């Protein structure tokens with residue numbers, strides 16, 4: 001469980017997040033949505049302990065994040081940033097092996113168990129056939145899948161993904177989202193595709209650094225909310241084959 005209490009963040013006196021309070025249950029997938037610049041990446045970086053809040057705290061399984069060492073945080077939290085990159089001299093597999101770093105010590109060096117975890121992570125994102133490829137030769141989508149594999153190899157309790165479906169073709173978009181939902185870890189995913197957000201357990205809506213709403217997607221992503229937050233007209237349509245809800249958008253005339 002993650003508890004966010006009264007969390008604010010500012011840069012040079014400019015407030016970017018305002019007194020945010022929310023909880024994410026263990027195993028839950030929370031979609032984070034909001035227009036460009038609404039604070040999604042900033043919130044993810046605060047949850048990963050990369051930024052210091054101006055006020056408030058994040059608790060991870062009841063322990064304040066700011067009392068944990070970087071290594072202890074890295075054993076529990078994996079973040080895939082929007083513009084993540086990796087040193088170009090690595091192979092695909094070596095990039096995923098980096099995910100094991102927080103778990104290695106002089107007393108517990110690299111072992112076969114780490115090899116198995118890395119192989120499993122590569123297979124999960126269907127990149128096992130590219131394992132020996134130099135990073136520089138990989139496409140944007142292949143790199144994105146490896147960043148996600150690196151995060152999975154970290155075996156975190158909390159997985160933070162900033163627009164993970166960017167760069168991915170539709171098949172890999174669906175498989176990554178399905179994978180994240182099926183993992184037993186707690187996940188917070190910033191998403192721009194609101195239909196993808198419909199598949200999350202709950203959705204949090206950020207607008208101008210404030211948490212406007214949080215709850216089940218169908219309760220939160222209402223036409224009124226989408227008009228106020230994104231400035232678009234939205235209609236929800238029901239798929240006759242399975243009864244699922246899809247959103248369609250149009251500009252406000």
Ligand SMILES: Nc1ncnc2c1ncn2[C@@H]1O[C@H](COP(=O)(O)OP(=O)(O)OP(=O)(O)O)[C@@H](O)[C@H]1O
Pocket residue numbers: 011016034035036037038039040041042043
């Ligand atoms: N270091 C910084 N200095 C000044 N402003 C910043 C800094 N970091 C972020 N911001 C501003 O904070 C706001 C929130 O940024 P953030 O990247 O969190 O938004 P976002 O919701 O992730 O946006 P997007 O959907 O475009 O990725 C933006 O207006 C951004 O310009």
